[in-house]
Amino acid sequence: MTKQQALPLGSLLGVVPFLLAGQAWAGETLDPMATSGLSLHQSQSVLQSQSVSQAQVTSVSQLSDVRPTDWAYQALASLVEKYGCIAGYPDGTFRGNRAATRFEMAAALNACLDVVSDRFATKEDLATAQRLAQEFAAELATLRGRVDNLEARTSALEATQFSTTTKLTVDALVAFQAGGASGPIVNPADGITLGASQYNPTVISRVDINLITSFTGEDLLITTLQTGNGGLDSFSAAGIGTGGFINSGAVDYAGVGPAVNLYRLVYEFQPVEDLTIAAGALFFPSDYIDGNSYANDSFQDFSSGFFINNRLTVVFPVDGPGGSGAVVQWNPNQGPFTVRGLYVAASAFNANKNNGPFPGIPGGFFGDPYQGSVELEYADTFGAEEQNSYAVRLQYTNSSTIDIAQNAGGLNFEVSLGQFGFFGRYGYSGATLYGIGSTVDGLGGFDLSSIVPAGTTQNFTAQTWMAGLGYRDLWMEGSLLAAAVGQPFINNLPSAPGVNDSTQTNYELFYRIPVSDNISLTPVFMAVTNANNIANNAPIFQGLVRTTFSF
Structure with missing residues (x-):
């Protein structure tokens, strides 16, 4: 017998289930009733006598x-031509559609294994395998021990795991900040003027606990719990971006806690390919629209609430507290074009019908404050090895937020050229302001109560813009250096000395340093001039060192 190539284990294992399936046996089919009374020895004799005629x-x-x-x-071709363990009938047929008994299957399997062993394994092969097993006995024992240990650890994990359907992730942030103004700052929210020395350094923390659940493998139930220490930054103390229609620059993660609250509860699923639907009791418009890979996540990039979203198309009275609603996203053939539509109501939990200061708006799921938005996105790559990318997003939002009704359009873009990138947002709104005679109106820090008296209305236009530059992997992989400038609220509302007589401008610079896969350290510098559109307000500055833990 000449020495043949050894049969691969995978090929041998592939033969077994095929034969047991009863589809590859060419032997004469026996009547199960005729053989059921035979002994095993008798059945084998019958099978052997039949094989003579094949x-x-x-x-x-x-x-x-x-x-x-x-x-x-293909399976038959492999068994016949590669392994030579299939026989046919003398008339040249295979009769593959006829049923086979278990005895026939056993005989066929045995015959095939005999052929395989005769053709592909020799005594020399077996001796070589035995010598190899002896030579590598120590290594094999080590591998066996590692496998046993892995099986034990897997069993322990399965016995104590949190859930078979849910993954737990945590984003925790701690920031130390210090800042202040070079002169007095008027806080319209309480009418108090802060002097240059009236600011404290603070520590700000926020923790998001995310439970990501999938029941089918193609759906997601997202549950987020949130807490923090309630810390504020210097901009918040000065009344910049503390709420209202425009979040004009306060740190996005400030003022959270200390209670543990439900922060997000939304379910996503795909009824058909390329179409995703999300519905939830509590989520945020910015979860689904106005994304930007340079400026959208206060845990990882810009800290300012102004720089992470367009506050004319993602209005803060809805996106700040979050709300209930639904989202539809269509991405044809998973290509570069995506359409998104959403509706979110911030007071959907309120069952008490109350017209409030906005006549005809009853509150609840279909009432004030709410926003409905549509976004069209085109994103693609280009260049050698597709190392460059770009994205353009066009937005439209209709919203009603306490005492402001508006229709707004927005543009969001980003371009990455290798490590370098530039990005920006622009928004334009036609709106109506309903005067309610309070210093704390729908514009928040932009106090217009003195120029839009209670019971009156004022139509106006508003614009917002920001632009920035970024550079990735500077000095170390995973880092991001970025800077941006913008103006949150350019408008044609009436002005008066000390009220809406200038335009606020925001600046921010940060450098994110990846300490490890789970920890990043980010120095941040922020500045605001003409805060709250008041010319007499002195410039205000603050610096932060933000540490983010993700696991």
Whole structure:
């Protein structure tokens, strides 16, 4: 006997289930009732006597009733031509559609294994394998021990795991900040003027605990719990971006806590391919629209609430507290074009019908404050090895927020050229302001109560813009250096000395340093001039060192 190539283990294992499936046996089918009374020895004799009448097949083409279109054709070809362990009937047929008994299957499997062992394994092969096993006995024992240890750890993990359907992730942030103004700052929210020395350094913390659940493998239930220490930054103390229609620059993660609250509860699923629907009791418009890979996540990039979203198309009275609603996203053929539509109501939990200061708006799921938005996105890559990318997003928002009704359009863009990128947002709004005679109106820090008296209305236009530059992987992989400038609220509302007589401008610079896969350290510098659109307000500055833990 000449020495043949050894049969691969995977090929041998592939033969077994095929034979046991009863689709590749060419032997004469026995009547199960006729053999049921036979002993095992008698049954084997019958099978052996039948095999005498079978002809050895060396090519699948010799079987007249087997065609290339048959589902098992490739398997038969392999068994016949590669391993030579299939026989046909003397008339040249295979009769693959006839049933086979378990005894026939056992005999066929045994015959095939005999052929395999005779053709592909010799005594020399077995001796070589035995010598190899002895030579590597120590290594094999080590591997066996590692496998046993892994199985034990897996069993322990399965016994104590939190859930078979849910993944737990945590984003925790701690920031130290210090800042202040070079002169007095008027806080319209309480009418108090802060002097240059009336600011404290603070520590700000926020923790998001995310439970990501999938029931089918193609859906997601997102549950987020949030807490913090309630810390504020210097901008918040000065009344910049503390709420209202425009979040004009306060740190986005300030003022959270200390209670543990439900922060997000939304369910996403795909009824058909390329279409995603989300519905939830509590989520945020910015979860789904106005994304930007340079300026959208206060845990990882810009800290300012102004720089992470367009506050004319993602209005703060809805996106700040979050709300209930639904989102539809269509991405045809998973290509570069995506359409998104959403509706979110911030007071959907309120069952007490109350017209309030906005006549005809009853509150609840279909009432004030709410926003409905549509976003069209086109994002693609270009260049050698697709190392460059770009995205353009066009937005439209209709919203009603306590005492402001508006229709707004927005543009969001980003371009990455290798490590370098530039990005920006622009928004334009036609709106109506309903005067309610209070210093704390829908514009928040932009106090217009003295120029839009209670019971009156004022139509106006508003604009917002920001632009920035970024550079990735500077000095170390995973880092991001970025800077941006912008103006949150350019408007044609009436002005008076000390009221809406200038335009606020924001600046921010940060450098994110990846300490490890789970920790990043980010120095941040922020500045605001003409705070709250008041010319007499002195410039205000603050610096932060933000540490983010993600696991």
